[in-house]
Amino acid sequence: MGDLDYKTLYTQKPPPLGEELKAYYKLDPQYINLNNGSYGTTPKPVLKAVHDLTDQIEANPDLFHRISYPPMLNDVRARIAKLIGAKTDEVVLVTNASMGLNVVLRNFNWEEGDAIFTFTTTYNAISFAAKSIGDVPPHPTVHTIQLNFPTTHGEIVSSFKKFLHEHPAAPNNKRVAIIDSIISLPGVLLPWQDMVKIAKEEGVWSVVDAAHSIGQEVGINLTESAPDFWVSNNHKWLSAKRSTAVLYVPERNQHMITTSIPTGHAYISPKDREESNFAPQHEWTGTIDWTSHLTIADALDYRAWLGGEEKINAYCHNLALKGGKVLAEILKTQVMDPDGEFTLNMVNVELPLPPITTIEEFTKIDIVLKQKLLIKYKAYSAHFFHNGKWWTRCSAQVFNTLEDFDKIGHIWVKVCEEVKNELHVK
Template identity: 50%
Template sequence: MTGTKAKLQVAGALDVAELYKKEPPSFGHAMHEVFGFDPAYVNLNHGSYGSLPLPVKAVCDDLAAQIEANPDKFIRVLNLAHQTEQRECVAKLIGAEADECVIINNASHGIGTVLRNFEWHEGDIIIGTTTTYGAVSQAIKYLSDIPPHPTVSTFTLLFPTTHTTILEHWRDHIRSITNSANGDILQKRKIVAVIDSIASNPGVRLPWKEMVAICKDAGVWTVVDAAHSIGQELDINLSEAKPDFWVSNCHKWLLAKRGCAVLYVPKRNQHIIKSPIPTPVTYNSPQDDDYEGPQDFVKMFEWTGTIDYVPQLSASAALDFRQWIGGEYKINEYCHNLAVAGGRRLAELLGTSVLDPEGDLTLNMVNVELPIPGEIEYTDEINILLQHTLLLEWNAYAAHFRHNGKWWTRCSAQIWNEVSDFEVLANAFKDASAKVVEHVKKQSVNQA
């Protein structure tokens, strides 16, 4: 292996099999050797888009070359075996059966597919939360905007809080909905709850399994947005948790090539999914003379139009890489401990506090308050000012947002990070926060 500043060669020149016979770099900055980052970039925002290891990229480049050598042969003949391999690998990791999983583009695509496959009726209810991911929240509103206009019910989540409090309020919220029609609501309406396993902003772990169980007891459908789960959450086990639907991005914490996600639909609910988006040629229509009954869930997702299949075939390569560097437990132990330690150090340097001081809601993302007065509202202008200062002037980044009257950053701790990265980020956010305050002051003067 070479030093941390001399990266592995890219694009086909890397012999992955030979590499995996060697000892991997240690966690921390030495791990930069097997990633393609700008050496000066401080990346504490892995949770947004993911980051591709060079050995996984080499496998993807080889796949791309195979496809381009004979697109017909690969897409028409070889592709199905590759898809099956991906489904089997991912299913094993999440405690599901292979034919309950399909590989799709991303979590938003999966949630949208599920929600649009329900047959909505007037009086049906869709439950979201105040921390539901923006695109998913807007999809819920869209479905309410069009006939037959299902009702949106919003569950309020304000942090800091505890799992115990969340579950108490969630149980009350579900009970209030299911009891609102003299006990017969479930005979007249369909209720679907969209639940985050790990919220995006703030980046906190929710008691999603218990929330699913509460819904199950109340006869409420559950759609779990687990965008951040696979590769970050160790004890997923869907066969035990039994959500009705579950979607997770493989290109985030699992380190597959973006975009790649897994959609889990247990056999008991596969009749709900009548068509992917877009509808494939394999759709089985009752109008067809050769109609064969219910859809074949896996077959429907095998070919939904021409795409670049490489990202969807990269999950197994990501799992091979993760096994080489130590496996799921070792990876997540390092990232979690770094998130806790790094968050404390960042809060110390900023003179603020962490959102979850006890660490009960923290996996590999930590939320730290920013030194921006809470009365300053979020605007696109301020968001752009923060982004440009961090990325263009400091070449460092972590997500930032406003929640519950305060400004926060969500830092994603990964195997290439060290506490010193949080120290660089502290200086970047001090500068960026000061610019935000000055910007707001100037606006106030100009408006006076």
């Protein structure tokens, strides 16, 4: 790529997806990155846009914050809204998915007897947010739904509906379900639209943690699927600079979001509010670095240059399916989802490690795995323990190839043997 201006770059033919695209990222050439799902990987053209915008801001901070910034923000919101099938004033930008979900959960008017539903696979920070709400008066009850893989979409939908029936609301009380669209660990797609529909039928509020969806899940249409609330990170799969996320609140529910977090300059007491001020509340919540939010437009331009969402995700999806099989063959184990029902751009493969029975065992092995992978072997794919087995979650991104899966597979073989020998586990 060299020093070619990114706007000029987009007038040229893009390289094929795969190995040649690594030149468009600042990745260490020796590092095998199969963990895009955790933090995202920002392409050079977007980083250049971030740096250019930073220079613009610092040249005249007052001009930027008081005049230039608002229309730029509105343009990005409009583009994001179009991508996810929503109205512009139904979406705002927040720092990350955890922040967006906390905005939603902490704006509910909780009462004694209310219930919050989470899953055993809910992202830790979000399950802890629910727990923290239950730990303070009026102490809504947190119920956890067991979810183990492998399973099927049908079984998940059925068990979810059954659990809601078994935990009815008390008179005049509310129930709120936190539903993953794509679970973080294991990295699997849930039938979240069906779960949202069931929640609606059962009178349960649906709060969708879609941290991994935007940029990985093609054809999102929130107007049609109609969740009550939906949040997704832009820096994981959409190629934006971390950290930035989109919070979707449909017009019908905006009266419930009485304040942003932190409370911003546009706050109006609910008793004095005549119409929704959801978007203005999130326009300005203090002097923060807005470059990650505003250069989402440049991330979208970059993805359009590569060929658009369908082309990008077809490549990553096919690579995840093929790469998972390659990895399982090398490890002599299995893919968690052999039929691909749950797989988008992340694939989960069993690791040849013995099971654990205590948190202490997990912590000890977890630390050694991270150190060996990242420091000794300069490679990483996420690892986790689920349903009695160790697994790795590999994220297939546009710069990855089957060779990356082959390389990390042989690294995992060495690492697992070293862990078993050094920690004396069998």
